[in-house]
Amino acid sequence: MRHHVSSAERDRLLGRRVVVRRRLHGEAHAATDVLGVLEAWEAGELRVRRSSGADGAVAEVPEADVIAIKAIPARPVTRREIRDLEAAAAQGWQALDTAQLGGWLLRAARGFTRRANSCMPLDDPGRPLGEAIEAVEDWYRARELHPTFQVPSLLGGVVDDALDARGWSRDDDVLVLTALVGDVRRGVRSDLPAVRVDPHPDDDWLANYHYRGAPLPAHAVHVLTNADGAGFASVDLDGVRVAIARGAVSTAPSGRRWVGVTAVEVAPEARRRGLGSHVVAGLTGWAAGLGAEAAYLQVEERNTGAQAAYRKLGFGDHHSYHYRQAPG
Structure with a gap:
């Protein structure tokens, strides 16, 4: 195989939508792309389902013919869809003590789980950003908890910038x-x-x-x-x-x-x-x-x-x- 992929990278690619650049035999320098979901990669072969659903056609690509492979987005996810799902998730894992600060949800549960002890900024807080962050800090410290935000992608750019300026730490992505x-x-x-x-x-x-x-x-x-x-x-x-x-x-x-x-x-x-x-x-x-x-x-x-x-x-x-x- 011309393109080396580690075992960890294989695990990361399995189940994702990918584009595989594969070599064609019988013609010098000929290659083609296979687009679909990587369902399996074992015994020297990749199985890529070209269309959605269980009945989609499957392409079997010998590992030795792979020139390159990379994950690609299934489709763009909108801010509205992220807000919608995170609102449902907030109901599925509820804190014992909650409050609303405009479009921000404050949650506390005496320290058990970060999700239940963090502020979720889903929408505008209804006041200047610096003032809103200070209100969050006061709310958590009044409950003897470390002030924490859970910041969804696409929704938190402005919030992240403000927290960076204040020296807040950032954990790895989930x-x-x-x-x-x-x-x-x-x-x-x-x-x-x-x-x-x-x-x-x-x-x-x-x-x-x-x-x-x-x-x-x-x-x-x-x-x-x-x-x-x-x-x-x-x-x-x-x-x-x-x-x-x-x-x-x-x-x-x-x-x-x-x-x-x-x-x-x-x-x-x-x-x-x-x-x-x-x-x-x-x-x-x-x-x-x-x-x-x-x-x-x-x-x-x-x-x-x-x-x-x-x-x-x-x-x-x-x-x-x-x-x-x-x-x-």
């Missing part, structure tokens, strides 16, 4: 991936135990959930269950909990019904069996019964392994966001 529920639910595996979804997490579910490697605080259950349409998915094998996930069905301002997928975990001894994808697919099947049309989840940009698994289920890029924290 990708928001979306998919149609009908596509994801086809990933349920008949050779694995069935996915069960309960309205509340039981003790085994909570024991398998590890937020950033730390024990759950007592009020974590209140955050996890503080949403209409919440469901807690489990897979048990021989009486042992081996996989979990949380789903929350909510309605965006546009009227679209979404299911947010979070807290996906597989027990260490049960990994590499497809249980993570299986529990997510089963969860979306449950959500379809509540009217969910599409699913979203968040994954850190550097977590290429998880991205590859989700992209194989049909998830694709929607937008990204990052967290900002006040100095000190």
Whole structure:
């Protein structure tokens, strides 16, 4: 292969829309482009689905013929679509204490999860930017929390500039991936135990959930269950909990019904069996019964392994966001 691609880059490309420049045989210097979704890259061959849907034609490209490959956007995502999805996501993972500052949503939950303890600037705050940031700082410090913003891509350029000037730190990007529920639910595996979804997490579910490697605080259950349409998915094998996930069905301002997928975990001894994808697919099947049309989840940009698994289920890029924290 003329174009070297690392294993990490392969993981990042799987499930994404790509353009592959491939060599043609029989004619000197002849090449052509293959455009579509990269479904697989194994045993010396790339499989690229040229058109959308499960019935689209698949091109099989020998790895040795690849001259270059790069990801391309599926389609432009508008600011309105980002606001719409993030508004639905705010309902799916609600804080215990909230306030509105114009178009900014302030959230606090005694420190459990950054999403539930950060300000989401979806629209104009209704006052001068510097004054609004100071109001956010005061609000969080009054609750003994570090002032934090969750800034979505395309929406936060002006906010980011103002926070840069104030010396706020910036974390790595988090990708928001979306998919149609009908596509994801086809990933349920008949050779694995069935996915069960309960309205509340039981003790085994909570024991398998590890937020950033730390024990759950007592009020974590209140955050996890503080949403209409919440469901807690489990897979048990021989009486042992081996996989979990949380789903929350909510309605965006546009009227679209979404299911947010979070807290996906597989027990260490049960990994590499497809249980993570299986529990997510089963969860979306449950959500379809509540009217969910599409699913979203968040994954850190550097977590290429998880991205590859989700992209194989049909998830694709929607937008990204990052967290900002006040100095000190």
